[in-house]
Amino acid sequence: MTILKRGLSRRRVLQTGMAGIIGSGVAPLVFTKGAWAQEFCNNPTGDTVVFGLNLPLTGTYAEEGADEQRAYELAIAHLNGEGDGGLLNVLQPSALKGNGILGKKVTYVSSDSQTKSDVARAGATRMIERDGAIMITGGSSSGEAIAVQGLCQEMGVIFMAGLTHSNDTTGKDKRRYGFRHFFNAYQSGIGLAPVLGDSYGKDRRAYHLTADYTWGWTQEESIKNATEALGWETVAAVRTPLGATDYSQYLTPILNSGADVLILNHYGLDMVNSLTQAVQFGMRDRQANGKDFQIVTPLISELMAKGAGESVKGIFGTSNWHWNLQDPGSIAFTKSFGAKYGSPPSQAAHTAYVQALLYADAVERAGTFYPPEVIKALEGFEFDGMGNGPTVYRADDHQCIKSVLVVQGNESPTSEFDVLNVFQEIDRDTVTYDPTIFGGELGEAEPVPMCA
Amino acid sequence: MPKFMSRNDLLLFAGFSLVVLTMPIWLAPFGAGYPDLLQRFMIFGIFAVGFNILFGLTGYLSFGHAAFFGVGSYAAVWSFKLLTLDAIPAMIFAVVISGLFALVIGFLCLRRSGIYFSILTLAFAQMSYNLAYSVLTPITNGETGLQLTLSDPRVIDAAVGQGFVGQPVPNILGQQLSGYAGFYFCAGFLILAFFIAQRIAGSPFGMMLKAIKSNQTRMQFTGFNTRPYALSAFVISGMYAGLAGALLAVTDPLAGAERMQWTASGEVVLMTILGGVGTLVGPVIGAWIIKYFENILSALNDNILARFWSFLPEGVADVLVKVTSKFVGDGWHLTLGLAFVIVVIFLPGGIMEGVRRVAGLFRRSGSSGAKTAPQTQPAE
Numbered sequence: 001m002t003i004l005k006r007g008l009s010r011r012r013v014l015q016t017g018m019a020g021i022i023g024s025g026v027a028p029l030v031f032t033k034g035a036w037a038q039e040f041c042n043n044p045t046g047d048t049v050v051f052g053l054n055l056p057l058t059g060t061y062a063e064e065g066a067d068e069q070r071a072y073e074l075a076i077a078h079l080n081g082e083g084d085g086g087l088l089n090v091l092q093p094s095a096l097k098g099n100g101i102l103g104k105k106v107t108y109v110s111s112d113s114q115t116k117s118d119v120a121r122a123g124a125t126r127m128i129e130r131d132g133a134i135m136i137t138g139g140s141s142s143g144e145a146i147a148v149q150g151l152c153q154e155m156g157v158i159f160m161a162g163l164t165h166s167n168d169t170t171g172k173d174k175r176r177y178g179f180r181h182f183f184n185a186y187q188s189g190i191g192l193a194p195v196l197g198d199s200y201g202k203d204r205r206a207y208h209l210t211a212d213y214t215w216g217w218t219q220e221e222s223i224k225n226a227t228e229a230l231g232w233e234t235v236a237a238v239r240t241p242l243g244a245t246d247y248s249q250y251l252t253p254i255l256n257s258g259a260d261v262l263i264l265n266h267y268g269l270d271m272v273n274s275l276t277q278a279v280q281f282g283m284r285d286r287q288a289n290g291k292d293f294q295i296v297t298p299l300i301s302e303l304m305a306k307g308a309g310e311s312v313k314g315i316f317g318t319s320n321w322h323w324n325l326q327d328p329g330s331i332a333f334t335k336s337f338g339a340k341y342g343s344p345p346s347q348a349a350h351t352a353y354v355q356a357l358l359y360a361d362a363v364e365r366a367g368t369f370y371p372p373e374v375i376k377a378l379e380g381f382e383f384d385g386m387g388n389g390p391t392v393y394r395a396d397d398h399q400c401i402k403s404v405l406v407v408q409g410n411e412s413p414t415s416e417f418d419v420l421n422v423f424q425e426i427d428r429d430t431v432t433y434d435p436t437i438f439g440g441e442l443g444e445a446e447p448v449p450m451c452a
Numbered sequence: 453m454p455k456f457m458s459r460n461d462l463l464l465f466a467g468f469s470l471v472v473l474t475m476p477i478w479l480a481p482f483g484a485g486y487p488d489l490l491q492r493f494m495i496f497g498i499f500a501v502g503f504n505i506l507f508g509l510t511g512y513l514s515f516g517h518a519a520f521f522g523v524g525s526y527a528a529v530w531s532f533k534l535l536t537l538d539a540i541p542a543m544i545f546a547v548v549i550s551g552l553f554a555l556v557i558g559f560l561c562l563r564r565s566g567i568y569f570s571i572l573t574l575a576f577a578q579m580s581y582n583l584a585y586s587v588l589t590p591i592t593n594g595e596t597g598l599q600l601t602l603s604d605p606r607v608i609d610a611a612v613g614q615g616f617v618g619q620p621v622p623n624i625l626g627q628q629l630s631g632y633a634g635f636y637f638c639a640g641f642l643i644l645a646f647f648i649a650q651r652i653a654g655s656p657f658g659m660m661l662k663a664i665k666s667n668q669t670r671m672q673f674t675g676f677n678t679r680p681y682a683l684s685a686f687v688i689s690g691m692y693a694g695l696a697g698a699l700l701a702v703t704d705p706l707a708g709a710e711r712m713q714w715t716a717s718g719e720v721v722l723m724t725i726l727g728g729v730g731t732l733v734g735p736v737i738g739a740w741i742i743k744y745f746e747n748i749l750s751a752l753n754d755n756i757l758a759r760f761w762s763f764l765p766e767g768v769a770d771v772l773v774k775v776t777s778k779f780v781g782d783g784w785h786l787t788l789g790l791a792f793v794i795v796v797i798f799l800p801g802g803i804m805e806g807v808r809r810v811a812g813l814f815r816r817s818g819s820s821g822a823k824t825a826p827q828t829q830p831a832e
Contacts (some may be wrong), residue, residue, distance in 0.1 A: 443602055
């Protein structure tokens, strides 16, 4: 058992002694800056390097977490040269050799973040301090992502965000050590609004139900702005607690509110519950203001669509990626994932897999694990072949800029996985925005903080 | 008593301090010798010691102590944001605010005793949680949690022209508090908290509190007004909770609403009962055990179990992995529940009672048993 294996090492004794010295305030006399030139948190010295996977295995987003874990295991296998190589073969440009990272074999430790910020931070700290993780990745809630991103900045460990869609992650809470491949709520708004206008008209009245945390707030704001620009009116925006199971108390007032569109800013199990219950309320069969009542789910994934079953048919939303895309990258990933796990990957799995590869590639290009160099290698990196078309890791806010998919619930699914259709692919120029609109500061990469 | 502390108290205090300060060494073989968990051991130790001042001494069972813990955290983080990144003002601020908060809630709740008191505290705590979670979002940042940012005002730091590079993190007089430095910082406070609790328990004031527990009515008939005593105990224990919450914010500057949830209040009750209600060391041990379970058992997964059982033949190992996997990972609550049930049924006085029984066995078998006379119990 690994936890028993690490006994009282010399390193540990030295650390303890050193901490005692720091504690007694002698430290400033002993340390001189610069003595630690290439010394940084969890500098891998052996022949392995450890990824820290912080995944919600219980809680509202547990299903996404489980799928992310599968993707990370696959990515790590591919990085080590096992399996069919997956996206290693299609990433352009690529420095990956399939022999681990800088010749070191990749291993991982994982922690259940329970979809809670506090727990996610404690788990990340454990993986950094005890297990020596060189990089933290994962998470499927923006609350978690922002909390862990802040922690990683303090510790000097790179954080490759998993599924996080809040504008704040690369907006007002952006950090130099945090990187996001997933798209954000603002881009959902830009992508989705024209489609909604074409399909439902320009004089709609919208009612929002919103998950009450950072992601919900920013998505509500983005969708509100985008639809109001279209000419829609927002009747009300009601916040619901994360992890609620019964939405009837929130759904009843909608019937008499004069709204004719319900926008569900929910995700994961919340979305499955709220959408199913809204349909059971007969909302989709209703008429309001002389129009058919509609439901919109701005962010949706295959896992949720599968969970909601019949209810999702014909409903519009946006996705980061879909397994049915026909570019070489998507085909390679779907094939590789399907061969190993027997189901097509979700968008959460895709973003997790890509993040792991992008980190490894950046380290190879930088030629070192030293975080500031890796950060430089990632900032402004242009790449292609990962399933989203040409993509750039924007240096100003560490947001990946790439095309966004508008999807629609499949009216006649041919299999249990064929639940969403790609309705339109919005190209990357349309969804590019000025990074300064959300404020925030990245902070500095150097000096690298030393973790314990 | 002419002496400042009895020999036994002094020994207990010295032993406790030694055990706490050497934790990084003796916990390493158990996989728990890393700073973050050690800090939590200290912080929740303080929380439990404080809770025991109320529950252990006066017998008032509060189901809402997490509220004070959370208020302490929020107060500390706001101090970091508005005033300075130094930990000392933040902690003073947190203890004062949570003390005031405890005064208000205690004043209202202590009008009732027994189960009604517990329900009232539970209600207040749940209200605080909901306020923090949604109503007071501008102050608490809701579910996302309150964090430090580069653009915080920090007026005192700005006034003395103290800048910093990178991410703002709490410090003490310019010293970083991450890692083992943070642990020793918290350990110092746990030892201090333990010392104060020890002094309170041994003081005339502590005697009053114990009298409230044994028979409040009789005490009132003898002419004591019990409520000020109970209220003081409530406020002191609320301040302990605030201190613990502030320390958690110092070591990890993020305050989330879930630390005020009723499960967090229940956890401190579990800690105290598991360790031994009314004893000094018991609650701390209970806190350590629960935090150990939470952090270590919950991190075990099937792969690690498979490696652990790999010395057995394949079929047996698979079965054992299947069975044990239910008790670790996200099933760690099951293990905790089992442990709790066993302790409550067989050792109603908690782990400390187990320790006493074992010690009693040794004493009886040893020939020098006469030296330690049994403590005289005050007659009813």
